[in-house]
Amino acid sequence: MTVTDDLSTTAPAASGPTATAGRTVTLKIRRFDPEVSAKPLWKSYTVPFDPSDRLLDALHYVKWNLDGSLSFRRSCAHGVCGSDAMRINGSNRLACKVLVKDLGPEISIEPIKGLPVEKDLIVDMEPFFDAFRAVKPYLIAEGHEPTRERLQSAADRERFDDTTKCIMCAACTTSCPVFWNDGEYFGPAAMVAAHRFIFDSRDAGADERLEILNEREGVWRCRTTFNCSNACPRGIQVTKAIQEVKRALIFRRF
Amino acid sequence: MATTINGAAAPAIETPRSPRRRPGGPKARTNFELYAWLFMRISGVLLLFLVLGHLFIMNILDGGVQRIGFGFVAGRWASPFWRTWDLLMLVLAELHGTNGLRTVINDYAERAQTRFWLKMLLYVSAGLVITLGSLVIFTFDPNIS
Ligand code: SF4
Ligand code: FES
Numbered sequence: 001m002t003v004t005d006d007l008s009t010t011a012p013a014a015s016g017p018t019a020t021a022g023r024t025v026t027l028k029i030r031r032f033d034p035e036v037s038a039k040p041l042w043k044s045y046t047v048p049f050d051p052s053d054r055l056l057d058a059l060h061y062v063k064w065n066l067d068g069s070l071s072f073r074r075s076c077a078h079g080v081c082g083s084d085a086m087r088i089n090g091s092n093r094l095a096c097k098v099l100v101k102d103l104g105p106e107i108s109i110e111p112i113k114g115l116p117v118e119k120d121l122i123v124d125m126e127p128f129f130d131a132f133r134a135v136k137p138y139l140i141a142e143g144h145e146p147t148r149e150r151l152q153s154a155a156d157r158e159r160f161d162d163t164t165k166c167i168m169c170a171a172c173t174t175s176c177p178v179f180w181n182d183g184e185y186f187g188p189a190a191m192v193a194a195h196r197f198i199f200d201s202r203d204a205g206a207d208e209r210l211e212i213l214n215e216r217e218g219v220w221r222c223r224t225t226f227n228c229s230n231a232c233p234r235g236i237q238v239t240k241a242i243q244e245v246k247r248a249l250i251f252r253r254f
Numbered sequence: 255m256a257t258t259i260n261g262a263a264a265p266a267i268e269t270p271r272s273p274r275r276r277p278g279g280p281k282a283r284t285n286f287e288l289y290a291w292l293f294m295r296i297s298g299v300l301l302l303f304l305v306l307g308h309l310f311i312m313n314i315l316d317g318g319v320q321r322i323g324f325g326f327v328a329g330r331w332a333s334p335f336w337r338t339w340d341l342l343m344l345v346l347a348e349l350h351g352t353n354g355l356r357t358v359i360n361d362y363a364e365r366a367q368t369r370f371w372l373k374m375l376l377y378v379s380a381g382l383v384i385t386l387g388s389l390v391i392f393t394f395d396p397n398i399s
Contacts, residue, residue: 177361181362223361246291
């Protein structure tokens with residue numbers, strides 16, 4: 001069929017940008033390969049793009065047509081999986097959610113900051129997940145197991161709706177200046193995860209989690225910089241969630 | 255995957271900060287940070303009144319700085335009200351500033367050693383200022399020759 005013909009002849013261009021529009025952009029990418037050099041290097045690539053291309057498409061163009069050694073994470077390509085958070089022109093964004101045309105003629109791309117870089121744009125996410133696990137991000141229920149769903153009013157559900165939207169991309173945590181300097185700080189994303197359960201009327205583990213976030217490296221380290229709220233690709237009011245946890249801690253004591 | 259990187263290469267990239275130790279580790283859970291946070295808010299509000307009031311009385315109210323002298327201070331400190339005012343201002347401002355600087359040191363000093371010594375310096379200087387200040391307020395003698 002013609003469909004298969006089309007696909008096989010234009011395979012690279014079909015999912016990447018096409019050169020037809022004639023506009024190009026320069027990607028300045030911070031490359032790091034420990035097998036090549038112990039230091040990171042900036043490399044520039046000139047890439048054609050369409051007005052509808054997202055930055056992820058431009059990265060694909062580099063990887064598939066210019067330099068196959070470029071490494072980055074991505075999976076869904078539609079802002080759902082949270083794999084491709086990176087520092088784009090100095091701000092943490094998902095490469096699949098920003099349009100190339102909105103980023104200017106030269107775009108700087110770096111790995112998210114504060115986590116150990118493994119290669120190019122790929123960082124070791126383990127410290128981030130460690131903090132996430134530490135706040136017990138799962139339902140802690142008490143009493144008898146109900147025989148059907150645990151019911152909840154719409155108002156009770158609304159209370160923590162914002163923080164249910166997190167996709168664990170780490171854009172918030174790695175935009176936080178406190179986290180950059182202090183790897184023991186839980187970071188905004190872990191607090192968002194804690195918030196989601198602390199304010200869930202079906203959950204009975206709020207005290208446990210509040211105790212954990214009351215630690216030296218917990219919510220009190222937050223300096224309300226608002227970098228996290230700015231970075232979140234899901235539009236979660238991250239700083240507000242952290243402040244609500246602080247308030248809960250204070251009113252629990254007084 | 256690039257998981258075979260030896261530890262020496264990866265930290266050459268910036269911010270190989272201390273990773274999270276424990277969860278639920280050895281550190282005793284206290285409410286110190288909670289109280290420190292609350293103290294900053296409350297002392298901040300109080301200082302707003304104390305310091306602005308102080309500046310107003312000293313610099314603007316009848317005659318301003320020109321009238322300040324030994325006699326003026328002696329007259330003021332004859333009343334326990336003004337002594338309490340000044341003592342409160344001294345202690346609150348010093349502790350507020352010290353806690354603020356403690357935070358700044360925690361945020362910016364990267365090595366544990368640097369952190370420790372900077373904080374020691376901070377605490378010693380704060381202790382000195384508070385001791386000296388309260389000494390003057392409590393032992394002030396208007397008849398000194
Ligand atoms: S809160 Fe937002 S920025 Fe942070 S991990 Fe979740 S989705 Fe990403
Ligand atoms: S690739 Fe899944 S969020 Fe961007």
